[in-house]
Amino acid sequence: MKSKEYIDRGEQVLLHTYNRTPIVFDHGEGVYLYDVEGKKYLDFAAGIAVFGLGYHNEKFDNAVKAQVDKLVHTSNLYYNVPAIEAAEKLVKATGLNRVFFTNSGTEAIEGAIKTARKYAIKKDGKTDHEIIAMNHSFHGRSMGALSVTGNPHYQEDFRPLIGGIKFADYNDLDSVKALINEKTCAIILEPIQGEGGIYPADPKFLKGVRALCDEHDMLLIFDEIQCGMGRSGKMFASEYAGVKPDVMTVAKALGNGLPIGAFVTNEKAAVLVPGDHGSTYGGNPLVCAAASKVFDLFEEEHILENVNEMGTYLWERLEEVKANYSMVKDHRGKGLIQGLEFTENPAAIAKAVISRGVILITAENNVIRFVPPLVIKKEHVDEMIKALEESLDEVK
Numbered sequence: 001m002k003s004k005e006y007i008d009r010g011e012q013v014l015l016h017t018y019n020r021t022p023i024v025f026d027h028g029e030g031v032y033l034y035d036v037e038g039k040k041y042l043d044f045a046a047g048i049a050v051f052g053l054g055y056h057n058e059k060f061d062n063a064v065k066a067q068v069d070k071l072v073h074t075s076n077l078y079y080n081v082p083a084i085e086a087a088e089k090l091v092k093a094t095g096l097n098r099v100f101f102t103n104s105g106t107e108a109i110e111g112a113i114k115t116a117r118k119y120a121i122k123k124d125g126k127t128d129h130e131i132i133a134m135n136h137s138f139h140g141r142s143m144g145a146l147s148v149t150g151n152p153h154y155q156e157d158f159r160p161l162i163g164g165i166k167f168a169d170y171n172d173l174d175s176v177k178a179l180i181n182e183k184t185c186a187i188i189l190e191p192i193q194g195e196g197g198i199y200p201a202d203p204k205f206l207k208g209v210r211a212l213c214d215e216h217d218m219l220l221i222f223d224e225i226q227c228g229m230g231r232s233g234k235m236f237a238s239e240y241a242g243v244k245p246d247v248m249t250v251a252k253a254l255g256n257g258l259p260i261g262a263f264v265t266n267e268k269a270a271v272l273v274p275g276d277h278g279s280t281y282g283g284n285p286l287v288c289a290a291a292s293k294v295f296d297l298f299e300e301e302h303i304l305e306n307v308n309e310m311g312t313y314l315w316e317r318l319e320e321v322k323a324n325y326s327m328v329k330d331h332r333g334k335g336l337i338q339g340l341e342f343t344e345n346p347a348a349i350a351k352a353v354i355s356r357g358v359i360l361i362t363a364e365n366n367v368i369r370f371v372p373p374l375v376i377k378k379e380h381v382d383e384m385i386k387a388l389e390e391s392l393d394e395v396k
Protein backbone atom coordinates (compact mmCIF):
# COMPACT_ATOMS: atom_id res chain seq x y z
CA MET A 1 0.00 0.00 0.00
CA LYS A 2 1.24 3.51 -0.83
CA SER A 3 1.82 6.26 1.73
CA LYS A 4 -1.14 8.28 0.53
CA GLU A 5 -3.57 5.43 1.14
CA TYR A 6 -2.27 4.91 4.68
CA ILE A 7 -2.46 8.63 5.36
CA ASP A 8 -6.06 8.79 4.13
CA ARG A 9 -6.95 5.87 6.38
CA GLY A 10 -5.14 7.43 9.32
CA GLU A 11 -6.95 10.72 8.90
CA GLN A 12 -10.27 8.85 9.18
CA VAL A 13 -9.51 7.44 12.61
CA LEU A 14 -6.76 9.42 14.34
CA LEU A 15 -7.68 12.52 16.31
CA HIS A 16 -6.25 15.42 14.37
CA THR A 17 -3.97 16.82 17.09
CA TYR A 18 -0.90 17.05 14.85
CA ASN A 19 -0.27 18.52 11.43
CA ARG A 20 1.78 15.50 10.49
CA THR A 21 4.44 15.47 7.79
CA PRO A 22 3.02 13.15 5.10
CA ILE A 23 5.51 10.32 5.58
CA VAL A 24 4.63 6.83 6.78
CA PHE A 25 7.70 5.28 8.36
CA ASP A 26 8.23 1.57 8.20
CA HIS A 27 11.59 0.72 9.75
CA GLY A 28 14.91 2.15 10.83
CA GLU A 29 18.58 1.27 10.58
CA GLY A 30 21.23 3.23 12.46
CA VAL A 31 20.55 6.91 11.84
CA TYR A 32 18.31 6.29 8.83
CA LEU A 33 14.57 5.77 8.59
CA TYR A 34 12.72 4.13 5.70
CA ASP A 35 9.15 4.84 4.68
CA VAL A 36 6.63 2.30 3.41
CA GLU A 37 7.71 3.01 -0.16
CA GLY A 38 11.35 2.32 0.64
CA LYS A 39 12.50 5.95 0.59
CA LYS A 40 15.45 6.58 2.89
CA TYR A 41 15.68 9.52 5.32
CA LEU A 42 18.61 10.70 7.43
CA ASP A 43 17.09 11.32 10.85
CA PHE A 44 18.13 14.55 12.58
CA ALA A 45 15.15 14.52 14.93
CA ALA A 46 15.46 11.10 16.64
CA GLY A 47 11.72 10.96 17.30
CA ILE A 48 11.98 14.28 19.19
CA ALA A 49 15.27 13.68 21.00
CA VAL A 50 14.35 10.14 21.98
CA PHE A 51 16.16 7.57 19.88
CA GLY A 52 19.65 8.24 21.20
CA LEU A 53 21.22 4.88 20.37
CA GLY A 54 19.95 4.74 16.81
CA TYR A 55 17.54 2.37 15.15
CA HIS A 56 17.93 -1.38 15.19
CA ASN A 57 20.69 -1.33 17.79
CA GLU A 58 21.11 -5.06 18.15
CA LYS A 59 22.20 -5.17 21.79
CA PHE A 60 19.33 -2.92 22.79
CA ASP A 61 16.78 -4.83 20.74
CA ASN A 62 17.92 -8.16 22.14
CA ALA A 63 17.65 -6.93 25.74
CA VAL A 64 14.07 -5.80 25.08
CA LYS A 65 13.16 -9.03 23.28
CA ALA A 66 14.57 -11.16 26.11
CA GLN A 67 12.48 -9.25 28.64
CA VAL A 68 9.34 -9.64 26.50
CA ASP A 69 9.76 -13.39 26.74
CA LYS A 70 10.38 -13.24 30.48
CA LEU A 71 7.96 -10.77 32.07
CA VAL A 72 6.35 -7.58 30.84
CA HIS A 73 4.18 -6.33 33.67
CA THR A 74 3.52 -7.01 37.34
CA SER A 75 2.31 -3.67 38.85
CA ASN A 76 4.05 -1.80 41.63
CA LEU A 77 2.53 -3.91 44.36
CA TYR A 78 5.65 -6.08 43.98
CA TYR A 79 9.32 -5.67 43.17
CA ASN A 80 10.93 -6.50 39.84
CA VAL A 81 14.62 -6.83 39.07
CA PRO A 82 14.86 -4.57 35.97
CA ALA A 83 13.23 -1.68 37.91
CA ILE A 84 15.71 -2.03 40.76
CA GLU A 85 18.66 -2.15 38.35
CA ALA A 86 17.43 0.79 36.26
CA ALA A 87 16.81 2.84 39.42
CA GLU A 88 20.32 2.08 40.70
CA LYS A 89 21.81 3.28 37.42
CA LEU A 90 19.66 6.42 37.40
CA VAL A 91 20.62 7.22 40.99
CA LYS A 92 24.29 6.83 40.09
CA ALA A 93 23.98 8.97 36.96
CA THR A 94 22.04 11.83 38.62
CA GLY A 95 23.82 11.81 41.97
CA LEU A 96 20.36 11.91 43.58
CA ASN A 97 18.77 9.26 45.80
CA ARG A 98 15.28 8.03 44.96
CA VAL A 99 13.47 7.19 41.74
CA PHE A 100 9.80 7.04 40.77
CA PHE A 101 9.25 5.62 37.28
CA THR A 102 6.54 7.08 35.04
CA ASN A 103 5.33 6.32 31.51
CA SER A 104 6.12 9.73 30.02
CA GLY A 105 7.74 13.08 30.57
CA THR A 106 4.58 14.90 31.51
CA GLU A 107 3.88 12.37 34.27
CA ALA A 108 7.37 12.89 35.66
CA ILE A 109 6.52 16.61 35.91
CA GLU A 110 3.25 15.82 37.70
CA GLY A 111 5.23 13.84 40.27
CA ALA A 112 7.72 16.68 40.70
CA ILE A 113 4.89 19.18 41.27
CA LYS A 114 3.23 16.89 43.82
CA THR A 115 6.60 16.48 45.54
CA ALA A 116 7.00 20.26 45.81
CA ARG A 117 3.52 20.75 47.24
CA LYS A 118 3.92 17.89 49.72
CA TYR A 119 7.30 19.20 50.83
CA ALA A 120 5.76 22.58 51.58
CA ILE A 121 2.54 21.39 53.22
CA LYS A 122 4.56 19.19 55.57
CA LYS A 123 6.36 22.31 56.77
CA ASP A 124 3.53 24.73 57.43
CA GLY A 125 0.24 22.87 56.77
CA LYS A 126 -0.91 25.54 54.33
CA THR A 127 -2.54 24.82 50.98
CA ASP A 128 -1.75 27.95 48.98
CA HIS A 129 1.84 27.28 47.90
CA GLU A 130 3.27 28.73 44.73
CA ILE A 131 5.72 27.44 42.14
CA ILE A 132 7.87 29.65 39.94
CA ALA A 133 8.25 28.46 36.35
CA MET A 134 9.85 30.12 33.30
CA ASN A 135 8.44 31.92 30.29
CA HIS A 136 8.92 29.93 27.04
CA SER A 137 9.33 26.69 28.99
CA PHE A 138 7.80 23.38 28.00
CA HIS A 139 6.97 20.71 30.55
CA GLY A 140 4.22 18.62 28.95
CA ARG A 141 0.51 18.45 28.17
CA SER A 142 -1.20 17.02 31.25
CA MET A 143 -2.89 19.65 33.43
CA GLY A 144 -0.16 20.15 36.02
CA ALA A 145 2.67 20.13 33.48
CA LEU A 146 0.66 22.41 31.19
CA SER A 147 0.17 24.81 34.11
CA VAL A 148 3.95 25.27 34.52
CA THR A 149 4.51 25.53 30.75
CA GLY A 150 5.23 29.18 29.96
CA ASN A 151 3.43 29.27 26.66
CA PRO A 152 -0.09 30.80 26.80
CA HIS A 153 -0.85 29.40 23.35
CA TYR A 154 -0.86 25.83 24.74
CA GLN A 155 -2.88 26.82 27.79
CA GLU A 156 -5.65 29.12 26.56
CA ASP A 157 -8.39 26.61 25.76
CA PHE A 158 -7.86 24.52 28.87
CA ARG A 159 -8.38 26.90 31.75
CA PRO A 160 -8.69 26.75 34.68
CA LEU A 161 -5.16 25.43 35.14
CA ILE A 162 -3.74 24.46 38.52
CA GLY A 163 -3.30 27.50 40.74
CA GLY A 164 -0.30 29.14 42.30
CA ILE A 165 2.02 29.20 39.27
CA LYS A 166 4.05 32.33 38.48
CA PHE A 167 6.33 32.91 35.52
CA ALA A 168 9.77 34.49 35.56
CA ASP A 169 12.13 35.20 32.66
CA TYR A 170 14.70 32.53 31.90
CA ASN A 171 18.30 33.55 32.67
CA ASP A 172 17.03 36.60 34.59
CA LEU A 173 17.65 35.99 38.29
CA ASP A 174 16.09 39.29 39.36
CA SER A 175 12.82 38.32 37.71
CA VAL A 176 12.83 35.11 39.78
CA LYS A 177 13.67 36.96 43.00
CA ALA A 178 10.83 39.38 42.41
CA LEU A 179 8.29 36.53 42.51
CA ILE A 180 9.46 34.86 45.72
CA ASN A 181 7.30 35.21 48.80
CA GLU A 182 6.53 33.07 51.87
CA LYS A 183 4.21 30.86 49.77
CA THR A 184 6.80 29.90 47.15
CA CYS A 185 7.70 26.20 47.44
CA ALA A 186 9.67 25.44 44.27
CA ILE A 187 11.35 26.68 41.11
CA ILE A 188 11.07 24.55 37.97
CA LEU A 189 13.14 25.02 34.80
CA GLU A 190 14.87 23.24 31.94
CA PRO A 191 18.70 23.55 32.02
CA ILE A 192 18.42 23.94 28.24
CA GLN A 193 15.00 25.09 27.03
CA GLY A 194 14.10 22.72 24.19
CA GLU A 195 10.67 23.36 22.65
CA GLY A 196 11.04 27.03 23.54
CA GLY A 197 13.84 27.40 20.99
CA ILE A 198 17.08 25.84 22.36
CA TYR A 199 18.14 28.34 25.02
CA PRO A 200 20.91 27.05 27.33
CA ALA A 201 20.85 28.34 30.90
CA ASP A 202 23.60 30.65 32.00
CA PRO A 203 25.59 28.73 34.67
CA LYS A 204 25.36 31.82 36.88
CA PHE A 205 21.57 31.68 36.61
CA LEU A 206 21.48 28.03 37.71
CA LYS A 207 23.83 28.77 40.62
CA GLY A 208 21.62 31.74 41.50
CA VAL A 209 18.37 29.75 41.58
CA ARG A 210 20.12 27.05 43.63
CA ALA A 211 21.15 29.67 46.18
CA LEU A 212 17.62 31.12 46.30
CA CYS A 213 16.13 27.68 46.88
CA ASP A 214 18.60 27.01 49.70
CA GLU A 215 17.99 30.40 51.27
CA HIS A 216 14.17 30.08 51.25
CA ASP A 217 13.95 26.29 51.74
CA MET A 218 12.29 25.71 48.37
CA LEU A 219 12.79 22.74 46.06
CA LEU A 220 14.74 23.19 42.83
CA ILE A 221 13.30 21.08 40.02
CA PHE A 222 15.32 20.55 36.84
CA ASP A 223 13.44 19.22 33.84
CA GLU A 224 16.13 17.25 31.97
CA ILE A 225 13.57 15.38 29.87
CA GLN A 226 14.92 16.71 26.56
CA CYS A 227 18.41 17.97 27.38
CA GLY A 228 19.37 15.08 29.69
CA MET A 229 20.62 11.53 29.01
CA GLY A 230 23.78 12.64 27.24
CA ARG A 231 22.27 14.96 24.68
CA SER A 232 24.17 18.06 25.81
CA GLY A 233 27.53 16.26 25.97
CA LYS A 234 27.20 15.70 29.72
CA MET A 235 24.89 13.07 31.14
CA PHE A 236 22.69 15.92 32.40
CA ALA A 237 22.91 19.49 31.13
CA SER A 238 22.86 20.96 34.64
CA GLU A 239 26.33 19.43 35.17
CA TYR A 240 27.75 22.28 33.06
CA ALA A 241 26.92 24.62 35.92
CA GLY A 242 27.86 22.09 38.61
CA VAL A 243 24.41 22.56 40.14
CA LYS A 244 22.31 19.73 41.53
CA PRO A 245 18.55 20.02 41.80
CA ASP A 246 16.42 18.53 44.57
CA VAL A 247 14.21 16.87 41.97
CA MET A 248 15.13 15.93 38.40
CA THR A 249 12.75 14.78 35.70
CA VAL A 250 13.98 12.47 32.94
CA ALA A 251 12.22 10.78 30.01
CA LYS A 252 12.69 10.93 26.20
CA ALA A 253 16.08 9.20 25.63
CA LEU A 254 15.84 7.22 28.90
CA GLY A 255 14.06 4.28 27.25
CA ASN A 256 15.47 4.75 23.74
CA GLY A 257 11.93 4.68 22.40
CA LEU A 258 10.15 2.66 25.04
CA PRO A 259 7.75 4.77 27.11
CA ILE A 260 9.52 5.45 30.38
CA GLY A 261 10.16 8.58 32.40
CA ALA A 262 11.15 9.24 35.98
CA PHE A 263 11.38 11.82 38.67
CA VAL A 264 14.40 11.45 40.89
CA THR A 265 14.74 13.15 44.27
CA ASN A 266 17.40 13.72 46.88
CA GLU A 267 16.69 12.47 50.42
CA LYS A 268 15.30 15.85 51.47
CA ALA A 269 12.72 15.83 48.68
CA ALA A 270 11.79 12.15 49.10
CA VAL A 271 8.54 13.17 50.80
CA LEU A 272 5.94 11.08 48.98
CA VAL A 273 4.81 8.11 51.06
CA PRO A 274 2.46 5.13 50.46
CA GLY A 275 -0.90 6.42 49.25
CA ASP A 276 0.51 9.69 47.89
CA HIS A 277 1.32 8.63 44.35
CA GLY A 278 1.24 5.67 42.02
CA SER A 279 1.12 4.32 38.49
CA THR A 280 -0.18 1.00 37.23
CA TYR A 281 2.35 0.62 34.43
CA GLY A 282 5.11 2.90 35.71
CA GLY A 283 8.45 1.12 35.94
CA ASN A 284 7.28 -2.18 34.54
CA PRO A 285 9.96 -4.81 33.82
CA LEU A 286 9.89 -4.25 30.05
CA VAL A 287 10.55 -0.51 29.99
CA CYS A 288 13.00 -0.78 32.87
CA ALA A 289 15.00 -3.49 31.07
CA ALA A 290 15.21 -1.02 28.17
CA ALA A 291 16.36 1.89 30.37
CA SER A 292 18.84 -0.33 32.18
CA LYS A 293 20.36 -1.42 28.85
CA VAL A 294 20.51 2.22 27.72
CA PHE A 295 22.81 3.03 30.65
CA ASP A 296 25.04 0.02 29.87
CA LEU A 297 25.29 0.94 26.20
CA PHE A 298 26.15 4.54 27.03
CA GLU A 299 29.35 3.18 28.56
CA GLU A 300 30.05 0.34 26.15
CA GLU A 301 29.52 2.46 23.07
CA HIS A 302 31.19 5.62 24.46
CA ILE A 303 28.11 7.70 23.72
CA LEU A 304 29.17 10.83 25.62
CA GLU A 305 32.50 10.98 23.79
CA ASN A 306 30.70 10.77 20.48
CA VAL A 307 28.21 13.48 21.46
CA ASN A 308 31.07 15.80 22.38
CA GLU A 309 33.02 15.14 19.19
CA MET A 310 30.02 15.32 16.91
CA GLY A 311 28.53 18.24 18.84
CA THR A 312 31.68 20.24 18.17
CA TYR A 313 31.68 19.28 14.52
CA LEU A 314 27.98 20.11 14.12
CA TRP A 315 28.65 23.44 15.84
CA GLU A 316 31.43 24.31 13.37
CA ARG A 317 29.34 23.35 10.34
CA LEU A 318 26.30 25.31 11.56
CA GLU A 319 28.53 28.33 12.26
CA GLU A 320 29.50 28.24 8.56
CA VAL A 321 25.84 28.15 7.61
CA LYS A 322 25.18 31.09 9.91
CA ALA A 323 28.05 33.06 8.35
CA ASN A 324 26.90 32.36 4.79
CA TYR A 325 23.15 32.92 5.06
CA SER A 326 21.77 36.22 6.29
CA MET A 327 18.43 34.63 7.16
CA VAL A 328 20.15 32.82 10.04
CA LYS A 329 19.95 35.10 13.05
CA ASP A 330 21.40 33.04 15.86
CA HIS A 331 22.95 29.66 16.66
CA ARG A 332 22.57 28.17 20.13
CA GLY A 333 22.92 24.90 21.99
CA LYS A 334 25.37 22.33 23.31
CA GLY A 335 26.40 18.87 22.20
CA LEU A 336 23.71 17.36 20.02
CA ILE A 337 20.95 19.76 21.00
CA GLN A 338 21.48 22.79 18.81
CA GLY A 339 19.21 25.28 17.11
CA LEU A 340 19.41 27.82 14.32
CA GLU A 341 17.14 30.82 14.71
CA PHE A 342 15.91 32.34 11.47
CA THR A 343 14.65 35.81 10.67
CA GLU A 344 11.29 34.30 9.80
CA ASN A 345 9.31 31.09 10.31
CA PRO A 346 11.55 28.27 8.99
CA ALA A 347 8.71 25.81 8.21
CA ALA A 348 9.33 26.08 4.44
CA ILE A 349 13.04 25.44 4.96
CA ALA A 350 12.38 22.36 7.09
CA LYS A 351 9.98 21.11 4.42
CA ALA A 352 12.58 21.61 1.68
CA VAL A 353 15.15 19.71 3.75
CA ILE A 354 12.74 16.82 4.31
CA SER A 355 12.04 16.64 0.56
CA ARG A 356 15.80 16.02 0.21
CA GLY A 357 15.55 13.03 2.54
CA VAL A 358 16.72 14.60 5.81
CA ILE A 359 14.35 14.82 8.79
CA LEU A 360 14.57 18.09 10.71
CA ILE A 361 12.11 19.59 13.20
CA THR A 362 11.38 23.14 14.29
CA ALA A 363 10.95 24.72 17.72
CA GLU A 364 9.35 27.95 18.98
CA ASN A 365 10.73 31.36 18.02
CA ASN A 366 11.64 30.55 14.39
CA VAL A 367 14.12 27.83 15.28
CA ILE A 368 15.18 24.69 13.45
CA ARG A 369 16.26 22.15 16.00
CA PHE A 370 19.08 19.63 15.54
CA VAL A 371 18.59 16.65 17.87
CA PRO A 372 19.95 13.64 15.94
CA PRO A 373 20.58 10.18 17.37
CA LEU A 374 23.59 10.38 19.69
CA VAL A 375 25.48 7.90 17.48
CA ILE A 376 25.78 10.07 14.34
CA LYS A 377 29.11 10.41 12.53
CA LYS A 378 30.74 13.25 10.59
CA GLU A 379 29.46 11.99 7.26
CA HIS A 380 25.89 12.28 8.56
CA VAL A 381 26.48 15.86 9.69
CA ASP A 382 27.88 16.63 6.23
CA GLU A 383 24.92 15.00 4.53
CA MET A 384 22.48 17.07 6.62
CA ILE A 385 24.41 20.33 6.03
CA LYS A 386 24.39 19.75 2.27
CA ALA A 387 20.60 19.30 2.26
CA LEU A 388 20.19 22.33 4.52
CA GLU A 389 22.34 24.58 2.31
CA GLU A 390 20.58 23.44 -0.86
CA SER A 391 17.25 24.14 0.81
CA LEU A 392 18.34 27.59 1.97
CA ASP A 393 19.48 28.39 -1.58
CA GLU A 394 16.10 27.21 -2.84
CA VAL A 395 13.91 29.22 -0.47
CA LYS A 396 15.94 32.44 -0.43
Ligand SMILES: *Cc1c(COP(=O)(O)O)cnc(C)c1O
Pocket residue numbers: 104105106107109138139140141190194195223224225226227251252
Ligand atom coordinates in the same frame (compact mmCIF):
# COMPACT_ATOMS: atom_id res chain seq x y z
C1 LIG B 1 9.00 16.40 25.76
C2 LIG B 1 9.13 17.15 27.03
C3 LIG B 1 8.24 16.97 28.09
C4 LIG B 1 7.02 16.09 28.00
O1 LIG B 1 7.32 14.77 27.77
P1 LIG B 1 6.18 13.76 27.20
O2 LIG B 1 6.84 12.42 27.26
O3 LIG B 1 5.85 14.23 25.84
O4 LIG B 1 5.02 13.85 28.12
C5 LIG B 1 8.49 17.66 29.27
N1 LIG B 1 9.57 18.47 29.38
C6 LIG B 1 10.44 18.66 28.39
C7 LIG B 1 11.62 19.55 28.59
C8 LIG B 1 10.24 18.03 27.16
O5 LIG B 1 11.09 18.26 26.15
